[in-house]
Amino acid sequence: MNVIIIEDEKPAARRLKRMLSRLGIETETMLHSVKESVNWFNSNPHPDLIFLDIQLSDGISFEIFEHVEVESAIIFTTAYDEYALKAFKLNSIDYLLKPIDEEELETAVDKFKNNRKATSDNINVHELRSLLNISSGKKYKTRFTAQVGQHLKLVDISEIACFYSENKATFIHSFYGRNYSIDISLENLEEELDPKKFYRVNRKCILNIDGIKDIISYTNSRLEIKLNNFEEFQIIVSRERVKDFKDWLNA
DSSP states (O other): EEEEEEEEEEHHHHHHHHHHHHTOOOOOEEEOSHHHHHHHTTOOOOOOOHHHHHHHTTTGGGGGGHHHHOSSEEHHHHHHHHTTTTHHHHHTOEESSSSSHHHHHHHHHHHHHHHOBBBBBGGHHHHHHHHHHHTTTTTOOOOEEEEEEEEEEEEEGEEEEEEEEETTTEEEEETTTOOOOOOSSSHHHHHHHHHTTTEEETTTTEEEGGGGGEEEEEGGGGGEETTTOOSOOOOOEEEEHHHHHHHHHHO
């Protein structure tokens, strides 16, 4: 059985590796971040089973599925409380609550061996992200400070049609057609925005669902998004993200 561990805390990853070894399962690959995981999946055969931490060093592990179609069964390892874990039950995903108990680990592995249906195809990334954020009481940004010449301008979240990056800078695009520079990356913004309202369609753009003017079929099973008064570049939803984007629209 080919198994990998994705865990940003290296001592925890090594402990899990030792526990799996005692069950006769050897783990050759341990990954520690979203970026490292995406690169690995793009250049290696996908394993049979992934032990996946939720919170990684550079973001939420769900972001991996926004970049690659993972063809593996997944057992989440998490420190989230029992109430939050109801989210996983809705998606038929196995999970282990940290610190991982050896008996529970063996039970989860046996369940996987007996029933290999819990693959990433069952994962509704938006639903999981939303439910976990709600249950953890997370509060989202309601306004941003933008630089306008020598002045600072407060921009309310209700005025923002999208966030985008260009030339290593991040900008707000307002419903009124104005663009404002802000000092925060799109990666950090993803954790600050309400996932019910905002979605990162690609590496350059995070959309407000209320800002979408039109959605058009594009080449290679992709989608093009039209916003009012936005001419900076074409907004394209990659083929890998189309399914999750549609789930977000219908949530």
